[in-house]
Amino acid sequence: MSDGGNPSGLDQPEVSATQPKRIFLVVVDESEEMQHALRFACRRAKNTDGRVALLHVIEPSDFQHWMAVGDLMREEARTEAEQLLQKLAAGVHEMAGSMPVLYVREGDCRDELFKLLDEEPQVSILVLGAKTGSGGPGPLVVALTGKFLGKLRVPITLVPDNLDDETIDSIS
Template structure:
């Protein structure tokens, strides 16, 4: 009669070495595997601070082997009385958004050597930022720049540093709005 443990391919015992194997050895970690690419998301708006957030994201992406993603959100306007006029305005806003994104994409390419991912969405800006982050698992950092106006740092920063941060799965980087280009370059 044979020993059932010795014939079981999953559980074999070696009395000579005192070791017990419970199955095939785990594969060795692949030392050539690359870590996932970090994607820095920048929200495009009309603020002067956009250039600071964009530059920071580009420099960090370049130094870490990451990429940049740009999000332009077309926020809903007032309810229009005529659907045709509303559709025309929406088309104009979308064309404007695409034109701005193409210009910024050239800046990203100049600073990083790569083309950014471009997103155009319609809706509430903060809701669309959260939705995109949830839908795109490759996005790993949200980069915003703080305004220097007396009204405060800006609506997105105000939201995300209060209630909104708990809804995010990624870190938030805030670039000070008063930082100069040389200082920004030095810290990235």
């Protein structure tokens, strides 16, 4: 039997002020298309009272012959990743109005992305930039929209690199 306020007869969860914000995860690299995805995620976060998270994955170096050299290369890559994220975080704060959540991982980008999504249930949307030129949309986009699509627990928003800032602002 339904109460008078809910014609479907189904219980609806109460929305509370303590409910977690929607988190828009952007996989960070130094590509132009990532900048488009980042702008879109920031605008959506600001307009929906959400938050942005940035993931940068350091690919393992192939230089394993001398452990000390490999360790030094790994440390340098981590420092560069942290500097990139800090630079981007300032821009996210300016565009979205809040500081992003920052993640640095080491390994295969696709594998680390899936691990992060498993570990962080509050991430609700994955935002990726996609190349529109002859080289294709990029290996991560191809993998996630192809055979790995079934492993995702969140929707993907693809932001083509041919959109200008005004267009991104108007649709986000």
